[in-house]
Amino acid sequence: MHVHSPSELPEGDPFGAATLPYGIFSTPDAPDRPRAGVRLGDHVLDAAAAAAAHGSAHAGLLAQPTLNALMAAGRPVWEAVRREIRGWLQEPYFLPLDAVTLHLPFEVADYVDFYASEHHATNVGRIFRPGMDPLTPNWKHLPIGYHGRAGTVVVSGTDVVRPQGQRKAPDAELPSFGPSLRLDIEAEVGFVVGTPAPAATPVPIGEFREHVFGVCLVNDWSARDVQAWEYVPLGPFLGKSFATSVSAWITPLEAFDAARTAPPERTHPLLPYLDDSAAEPGGIDLRIEVRINGEVVSRPPFASMYWTAAQQLAHMTVNGASLRTGDLYASGTVSGPEPDQLGCLLELTQGKGPYLADGDEVVLTAWAPGADGARIGLGEVRGRILPARTA
Numbered sequence: 001m002h003v004h005s006p007s008e009l010p011e012g013d014p015f016g017a018a019t020l021p022y023g024i025f026s027t028p029d030a031p032d033r034p035r036a037g038v039r040l041g042d043h044v045l046d047a048a049a050a051a052a053a054h055g056s057a058h059a060g061l062l063a064q065p066t067l068n069a070l071m072a073a074g075r076p077v078w079e080a081v082r083r084e085i086r087g088w089l090q091e092p093y094f095l096p097l098d099a100v101t102l103h104l105p106f107e108v109a110d111y112v113d114f115y116a117s118e119h120h121a122t123n124v125g126r127i128f129r130p131g132m133d134p135l136t137p138n139w140k141h142l143p144i145g146y147h148g149r150a151g152t153v154v155v156s157g158t159d160v161v162r163p164q165g166q167r168k169a170p171d172a173e174l175p176s177f178g179p180s181l182r183l184d185i186e187a188e189v190g191f192v193v194g195t196p197a198p199a200a201t202p203v204p205i206g207e208f209r210e211h212v213f214g215v216c217l218v219n220d221w222s223a224r225d226v227q228a229w230e231y232v233p234l235g236p237f238l239g240k241s242f243a244t245s246v247s248a249w250i251t252p253l254e255a256f257d258a259a260r261t262a263p264p265e266r267t268h269p270l271l272p273y274l275d276d277s278a279a280e281p282g283g284i285d286l287r288i289e290v291r292i293n294g295e296v297v298s299r300p301p302f303a304s305m306y307w308t309a310a311q312q313l314a315h316m317t318v319n320g321a322s323l324r325t326g327d328l329y330a331s332g333t334v335s336g337p338e339p340d341q342l343g344c345l346l347e348l349t350q351g352k353g354p355y356l357a358d359g360d361e362v363v364l365t366a367w368a369p370g371a372d373g374a375r376i377g378l379g380e381v382r383g384r385i386l387p388a389r390t391a
Contacts, residue, residue, distance in 0.1 A: 008041070009040070009041045010041075012375050013041050013375070013377075014367040014375040014376065014377025014378075015039050015040060015041055015042075015377050016040070016041070016374055016375070017040065017086065017089060018255060018370045018371065018374040018376060019039075019251055019255055019370075019374075019375075019376050019377050020038050020039070020040065020082065020085060020086075020252070020255070021038065021039050021214070021249035021250055021251040021252070021255075021377070021378075021379060022036060022037070022038055022047075022067055022070070022105065022214065022249065022250050022252070023036070023037050023038075023039060023044070023102055023103075023105050023248045023249045023250070023379070024036060024037070024065065024066060024067060024102070024103040024104070024105045024106075024248075025037040025044055025095075025100040025101060025102050025103065026100065026101045026103065027095065027099070027100055027101075028099075028101075031101070033065075034065040034066075034103050035047075035048035035049075035062065035063050035064070035065065036048055036061075036062040036063070036064065036067060036070065037095075037100070038085050039097070039249055039379070040089060040094070042096065042097045042098070043094040043095060043096060043097055044094065044095050044096075044097055044100055045085065045088060045089070045093055045094055046093045046094070046095060047062045047085060047088075047093075048062040048063040049093050050085075050088040050091060050093040051063075051084070053093070054084070054088070056084055058070075058073075058077065058080065058081050058084065061073060061077070061081070062081070065103075066104075066105065066106050066107045066326075067105050067106045067213075067250065068106050068107050068325050068326050070194075070213075071106065071192065071193070071194030071195075071213040071325050071326070072194060072195065072196065072325040073194075074194070074195045074210075075194075075195065075209065075210055078194070078213065078252065079254075082252065082254075102155065102156075102157070102248035103155060103248070104153070104154065104155040104246070104248075105155070105216075105246075105247075105248060105249070105250050106192060106250070106326050106328075107326050108150040108151075108153045108326055108327075108328050109150065109193075109324035109325065109326035109327045109328075110147065110150055110324060110326075110327045110328070111147070111148040111149065111150040111153055111244065111327075111328050111329070111330075112145050112146070112147055112148065112312075112316055112327070112328070112329040112330070113145060113146055113148045113188075113220055113236075113240070113244075113329070113330050113332060114143050114144065114145040114307065114312050114329065114330065114331055114332040115139075115143075115144040115145065115332040115333075116143055116144075116305050116306060116307035116308075116312065116331050116332045117304065117305050117306065117331070117332060117333060117334055117335050117343070118135070118139075118264070118304075118306040119304060119335040119336055119337055119341075119342075120332065120333040120334070120335035120342075120343060120344070120347065121134070121135055121139055121144075122134045122135060123335065123342065123347045124346065124347070127346065127347075127350065127351040128351075140266075140267060140268040140306075141268060141270070141271070142274070142315055143274075143307040143311055143312045143315045145312070145315075145316070145329070145332075146235045146236055148220075148236075148240060148241065148244060149240075149241035149244075150328070152241055152242060152243050152244060153244045153245075153246055153328065154243055154244070154245055154246070155245070155246060155247075155248050156245055156246065156247050156248050156379065156380060156381045156382045156383070157248070157382050157383075158243075158245065158383065159383065159384050159385075159386045160221055160242075160243045160245070160383045160384065160385055160386065161242070161243075161386045161387075161388065161389055162179045162180060162183060162358065162385060162386065162387055162388040163179070163180050163183070163223045163226065163238070163239075163242035163243075163388070164177065164178060164179050164180065164388050165177070165180065165223060165226035165230070165238045165239065166226065166229055166230065166238075167180070167181070167225035167226055167228070167229050168228075168229045175229055178388075179387075179388035180223035180224075180225055180226055180239075180388075181225055181355070182223065182224035182225040182353065182355045183221065183222075183223055183224075183355050183356040183385065184221070184222045184223075184224050184344050184345045184346055184355055184356065185219055185221060185222070185290065185292075185343075185344055185345060185356070185362050186218075186219060186220040186221070186222055186332070186333040186343060186344050187217075187219065187288055187290050187298070187300050187333060187334050187343035187344070187364050188217070188218040188219070188220050188330040188331050188332060188333060188334060188343070189215060189216075189217060189218065189284075189286060189288075189302055189309075189330065189331045189334060189366070189378075190215065190216045190217065190218040190246055190328055190329065190330045190331070191212050191214075191215055191253075191309045191312075191313070191328070191329055191330075191331075192212065192213050192214050192215070192216060192250055192326070192327075192328055193211055193212060193213065193313075193323050193324065193325060193326065193327035193328070193329075194211065194212065194213030194214075194325060195210055195211045195213075195323075195325070196211075196322065196323050196324050196325050197211060197317060197322060197323040198322055199320055199321070199322040200320040201317070201320070201322075202273070202314070202317045202318045202319075202320065203313055203314060203316075203317045203323065204273065204314055205273075205274075205275075205276050205279050205282075205310045205311060205313075205314050206279060208309065208310035208313055208314075209253060209254075211313065211323060212253050212309065212313065213250065213252070213253065214250035214251055214252045214253055215250070215251050215252075215253060215256065215284075215378060216246050216247040216249065216250050216251070216378060216379065216381075217246070217247045217288070217364045217365070217366055217378045217379065217380065217381045218244060218245065218246050218247075218330045218331075218381065219244070219245040219362060219364055219381045219383060220240065220244045220245075220330060220333075221240075221242065221243045221244065221245070221383070222236075222239060222240055222344070222346075223238070223239040223240075223242070224239070224346055224355070225239075226238050226239035227239025227240060243383070244330075245381050245382075245383045246328070246381065247378060247379035247380065247381050248379050249378070249379030250379075251376065251377065251378055251379070255370070255376050256284050256286075256368055256376055257371075258368075258369060258370050258371040258374075258376075259284050259285040259286065259368035259369050259370065259376060260280060260281040260282075260283065260284060260285075261281050261283040261284065261285045261303050262281045262282075262283060263276075263281075263282055263283040263305065263306060263307075263308050264304065264305075264306055273314055273315075273318050274311050274314060274315065276308060276310065276311060279310065282308030282309065282310045282311065283302070283303050283305060283308055284302055284303065284309075284368060285301075285302070285303045285368050285369060286301075286302035286303070286366050286367070286368045286378070287299065287301060287302075287366060287367055287368065288300045288301070288302060288334055288343070288364060288365070288366040289364070289365050289366065290343065290362070290363075290364055291362070291363045291364075291365075292356075292360055292361070292362050293360055293361055294361075297348060298340060298341060298342050298343060298348060299336075299340060299341055300333075300334040300335055300336055300341050300342065300343040301334070301336040301341055302331070302334050302366070304334075304335075304336045304337065304341075305331060305334065309329075309331070312329060312331075313329070316329060333347075335347060356385050357385070358385050358386065358387045359384070359385060360384070360385045361382065361383070361384040361385075362382070362383055362384075362385075363380055363381070363382045364380060364381040364382075365377075365378070365380045366378040
């Protein structure tokens with residue numbers, strides 16, 4: 001088995017020793033034994049095998065078919081396991097990335113989608129409410145979000161079947177039923193909860209690191225025509241619930257310490273539970289790239305997000321909602337101020353299309369600056385559109 005060394009990696013590889021994301025993989029000789037792996041370049045460290053060989057106290061956590069047990073163990077264990085993994089990087093427990101099968105890395109408990117980009121919210125408001133204030137009155141006072149469908153979160157590489165539903169053209173008297181004609185992407189960043197919190201126990205901004213295990217890319221596919229007809233007054237439903245794609249790799253939160261950045265200046269005073277003026281910088285300088293059929297269509301900057309992940313977690317729990325291991329919450333579409341920084345086709349085409357066609361493949365990638373010139377990567381999110389299924 002190849003002994004893979006960090007020194008062998010190409011300069012600027014986003015999956016170097018500073019990143020070390022976790023995933024769940026299986027091999028052709030043991031397809032029914034998924035276990036934890038750690039990515040280094042184009043190889044996967046069999047963390048379960050290395051832990052067992054070294055008699056690690058955490059071997060049982062790494063031998064599980066999801067990351068949930070490791071995530072539930074809490075930050076002291078996360079830090080201990082990461083130290084151990086760094087000590088195994090020179091040892092013969094690596095497999096080529098293209099020789100393994102990657103799985104959904106964690107069992108999703110709940111899924112919440114936010115709407116945290118001021119640029120995105122403003123652009124969408126101008127498209128749907130021309131001549132009016134593009135932002136709703138509450139937007140600068142709280143992170144707007146909705147509860148999504150955890151059961152249709154899928155791992156990168158899973159094909160997306162074109163959804164069907166009701167849609168109504170503006171000049172039509174009645175709605176019709178059929179495949180979505182305005183299928184869209186949403187380039188987002190997701191945060192995965194590890195340490196749970198009981199009901200009636202809000203998680204303040206300062207405890208963000210104690211609960212969030214890691215970060216991943218998200219493509220929250222959207223059927224714009226279905227959503228436009230159904231979402232008044234209760235919000236997204238069938239237009240958003242058919243598929244949400246996430247990366248096969250979860251990058252530990254602490255890998256982004258050098259990429260921390262202050263969020264945009266607040267224009268409205270915040271209530272105390274959302275006030276992060278005395279907290280560590282809540283933004284992350286992630287650079288996202290969106291490709292459709294191999295062509296770069298956008299480079300959204302995550303540093304431009306008005307609401308931070310710590311504020312989102314605080315708002316999500318301030319009413320007493322519990323946290324469960326495996327809760328996933330996403331930023332909402334990431335868009336910047338420039339025309340080539342928009343995170344969805346709705347914005348890129350000013351609502352006029354074209355939208356996704358059958359056979360189109362969308363790939364999201366991202367990286368952030370690390371210490372000493374390193375790049376910190378997020379695993380790609382890839383999905384191809386298949387035709388709607390007909391009876």
